Amino acid sequence: xxxxxxxxxxxxxxxxxxxxxxxxxxxxxxxxxxxxxxxxxxxxxxxxxxxxxxxxxxxxxxxxxxxxxxxxxxxxxxxxxxxxxxxxxxxxxxxxxxxxxxxxxxxxxxxxxxxxxxxxxxxxxxxx
Amino acid sequence: xxxxxxxxxxxxxxxxxxxxxxxxxxxxxxxxxxxxxxxxxxxxxxxxxxxxxxxxxxxxxxxxxxxxxxxxxxxxxxxxxxxxxxxxxxxxxxxxxxxxxxxxxxxxxxxxxxxxxxxxxxxxxxxx
Amino acid sequence: xxxxxxxxxxxxxxxxxxxxxxxxxxxxxxxxxxxxxxxxxxxxxxxxxxxxxxxxxxxxxxxxxxxxxxxxxxxxxxxxxxxxxxxxxxxxxxxxxxxxxxxxxxxxxxxxxxxxxxxxxxxxxxxx
Amino acid sequence: xxxxxxxxxxxxxxxxxxxxxxxxxxxxxxxxxxxxxxxxxxxxxxxxxxxxxxxxxxxxxxxxxxxxxxxxxxxxxxxxxxxxxxxxxxxxxxxxxxxxxxxxxxxxxxxxxxxxxxxxxxxxxxxx
Numbered sequence: 075x076x077x078x079x080x081x082x083x084x085x086x087x088x089x090x091x092x093x094x095x096x097x098x099x100x101x102x103x104x105x106x107x108x109x110x111x112x113x114x115x116x117x118x119x120x121x122x123x124x125x126x127x128x129x130x131x132x133x134x135x136x137x138x139x140x141x142x143x144x145x146x147x148x149x150x151x152x153x154x155x156x157x158x159x160x161x162x163x164x165x166x167x168x169x170x171x172x173x174x175x176x177x178x179x180x181x182x183x184x185x186x187x188x189x190x191x192x193x194x195x196x197x198x199x200x201x202x
Numbered sequence: 203x204x205x206x207x208x209x210x211x212x213x214x215x216x217x218x219x220x221x222x223x224x225x226x227x228x229x230x231x232x233x234x235x236x237x238x239x240x241x242x243x244x245x246x247x248x249x250x251x252x253x254x255x256x257x258x259x260x261x262x263x264x265x266x267x268x269x270x271x272x273x274x275x276x277x278x279x280x281x282x283x284x285x286x287x288x289x290x291x292x293x294x295x296x297x298x299x300x301x302x303x304x305x306x307x308x309x310x311x312x313x314x315x316x317x318x319x320x321x322x323x324x325x326x327x328x329x330x
Numbered sequence: 331x332x333x334x335x336x337x338x339x340x341x342x343x344x345x346x347x348x349x350x351x352x353x354x355x356x357x358x359x360x361x362x363x364x365x366x367x368x369x370x371x372x373x374x375x376x377x378x379x380x381x382x383x384x385x386x387x388x389x390x391x392x393x394x395x396x397x398x399x400x401x402x403x404x405x406x407x408x409x410x411x412x413x414x415x416x417x418x419x420x421x422x423x424x425x426x427x428x429x430x431x432x433x434x435x436x437x438x439x440x441x442x443x444x445x446x447x448x449x450x451x452x453x454x455x456x457x458x
Numbered sequence: 459x460x461x462x463x464x465x466x467x468x469x470x471x472x473x474x475x476x477x478x479x480x481x482x483x484x485x486x487x488x489x490x491x492x493x494x495x496x497x498x499x500x501x502x503x504x505x506x507x508x509x510x511x512x513x514x515x516x517x518x519x520x521x522x523x524x525x526x527x528x529x530x531x532x533x534x535x536x537x538x539x540x541x542x543x544x545x546x547x548x549x550x551x552x553x554x555x556x557x558x559x560x561x562x563x564x565x566x567x568x569x570x571x572x573x574x575x576x577x578x579x580x581x582x583x584x585x586x
Binding site for chain 3: 208210211212213215216217219220221222223224225226227228229230231232304306317318319321322323
């Protein structure tokens with residue numbers, strides 16, 4: 075941030091967190107609803123990772139489909155595939171914005187897929 | 203179709219074409235908007251194929267991202283990725299429903315991505 | 331169809347069913363995953379109807395969100411919204427293609443959202 | 459944040475910005491690709507606003523479809539509808555997280571739809 079910025083301007087760390095949030099919303103709402111089975115899970119994981127890594131400031135995306143959970147649901151079902159939704163996903167997204175590194179994660183918590191910021195590092199990098 | 207069916211009931215061939223249309227609408231609207239670059243095109247092609255092949259009666263899906271078209275757009279752009287849309291796609295979907303095989307295709311025609319039924323075979327398979 | 335067409339060419343009725351399928355796949359995979367609550371259901375119904383009615387050959391789309399089902403799910407939940415999915419939807423789509431009218435419907439059957447062709451009328455309209 | 463938190467823990471303002479980013483990614487990738495015409499723009503605007511306002515900490519969403527831009531594109535086209543994408547959208551999303559208010563916006567800049575944080579207020583609200 076420049077020295078004449080308003081105090082309501084976002085810091086680099088805040089902008090980094092905003093960028094990380096965009097990636098999570100994109101990943102979830104682009105791919106939720108995709109037909110998925112244990113056999114097709116690996117190709118979808120890879121496509122999700124590579125698609126989101128295209129976005130600006132995104133240094134790493136790791137997607138794991140919880141195939142155990144998927145198999146458990148399909149075992150109770152007449153179908154052999156289902157739709158991708160949050161309870162089948164574990165995701166980590168790392169964003170680097172102006173030297174500020176933000177690690178964010180989505181995982182199940184109390185029965186809901188929760189997205190959250192794990193850590194913010196390099197907050198004062200823009201002060202130099 | 204059973205012999206006491208109403209004449210407005212769909213034939214197997216008509217039901218097969220309906221199923222093929224569902225797959226095309228699914229493929230397009232599930233994945234359009236995905237961030238894509240020449241480097242990530244291959245993983246998205248694969249994921250699209252395997253996802254749609256999960257759906258009932260779908261025997262084969264072939265997706266080719268037109269990377270030449272993608273590279274041409276990015277060459278004129280300040281960005282190094284774009285969003286997946288119809289002009290970057292060539293898709294063939296084959297459906298088999300009750301012995302009726304339908305081949306459907308999407309490709310650019312006069313500047314628009316056009317989805318159409320290429321062939322319907324085995325129409326009288328249900329007459330036996 | 332012209333008289334010199336191949337026997338594997340689709341009939342108008344088959345093409346009409348293909349078009350109807352596209353609309354269903356579009357509707358479902360464009361909007362599944364949308365955050366929804368009883369209060370926002372009406373605006374989403376309307377937007378889904380008007381969006382799909384834009385598509386070629388689509389004469390009428392009727393979307394009803396099953397708010398009773400939505401409320402039942404939310405009553406068991408700590409959240410006050412959920413994601414749109416098939417069990418909350420009843421949809422009817424009517425397509426007219428070259429004089430052939432196809433009525434298609436999605437509703438729950440045995441616990442699954444099933445899309446199907448209800449009726450095909452005007453099959454011989456292209457024979458004149 | 460509790461007093462024994464690690465210095466890499468997110469501040470409330472950073473968490474607020476992450477939440478705002480999620481809403482933007484959701485809005486864009488849930489609805490991009492929707493068939494849209496000048497006539498259907500109003501119902502989609504309303505549905506987008508109400509859908510995203512369901513999400514946690516989201517106090518206000520304002521969506522304007524740039525119908526002038528839409529009409530200009532359709533005037534050059536054989537079609538009477540197109541797909542929703544960033545250049546047709548102006549969006550403002552306000553998030554309130556633990557007393558921290560973040561205003562975020564998407565608009566065209568140099569030919570690209572740019573999402574950014576406009577202001578962050580109430581940063582020290584959690585210090586009390």
